[in-house]
Amino acid sequence: MNTSKNLSLLVLLLFMGAGQAQRQVIVDADTGNEVDDPYALVRILLEPSVEVTALNAAHWQTSHWTKPKSMENSHRLNQQLLGELGMGVRTLRGAPARMYDWGDRAQHSAAAYEIVKQAREKEEVTILALGALTNVASAVFIAPEIAKKLKIYWLGTTMDFETKMLKRNDFNPLMDPYALDLLLDSQVDFYIMPINVAVDMEIAYADLAKAIDTHPLGKFLLKRWDDHIDGSREKRILWDLALVAAYIDPELAKIQTIKTSPDSGNRDIHFFEHIDAKHIYQDFYRTLLAFERK
Structure with a gap:
C-alpha cells in the first residue's frame, strides 16, 4: 500500500469537498415594498453555491406610501415566492417598525433573535439586507458581542467616491436612521452598495419581458411589476439584484474600501464602486430560465 499516495488523494478529495461547500447566508428583505426584491430573492435562492438559512421579513413602515403592517406583507410574499419555487426555507417575521428612540431601542423579533442565535453558534454570519436595517441592528443591540462576527451586505446611501462623502437621504437609510448609525459605529464587517452605483440596473419592462416572459417564474415576477402601485412605469431599477449578484459573483462588481468620516463610524467600510x-x-436570465420546479 502506498500510504503517501493514499494520503495525498484524501487531502485532494477533502480540498475539493471544501471548495464545493455552500456559503450560508441570512437574507433580510422588505419584499412587499418594491418590485426589485423578488428578482433578487429568486437569484439568491436559485444559486447552487449558496444556502439561505433564513429569509427574514423587513418593514418599510416609515415610508409615506407604506401599507399597514408592511413587515407582515413582506413575510407573506416571502412565503408565496418560496411556494412558487417549491422551496422550504425558513421564513421569519422581523420588526414591525423602526427601532425605538430611547431605552431598549431594539425591536425584539424572531428575525433578530435568529441572527443572534446563528452568530453565537458560528464563527461568522453573512447577512444580505435589502431594506431597513432594523432586524440586523436590533440583533446587535440585543447582543453587542456578535457584531464582530457579522458580515453585512446592504443596499443604501450615496457615496461620492471623489470626496468620500457619504449621504444617507435615500429610502433604505430613512426607514431606520438609528439602525444605520448603530451598525456604522459597530464592529460589523460592512459591505455597502450605494444607490448611485446600483442605478445602473435600470431596465425597460419590454426588455425584461422579452427575456423572461416565456418562463412561468418569469411571468410571476413580471406580474409583481404589473401589480405594483406604479406598475405602469415603462422603466425601473432592480436595485437589490445588483447587491445579490455582486455577492454571488464578485467579478461582477468592484469594491473600494473607504474610511468614513467621524459621524459615519470613522472606520473602514467596503463600498461597491462599480457593477x-x-x-x-x-x-439572471440564465439562472431563471434554467429553473424547473420539481
Missing part, C-alpha cells in the same frame, strides 16, 4: 449591469442581467 457590470449587463452581465448581471445575463446571469
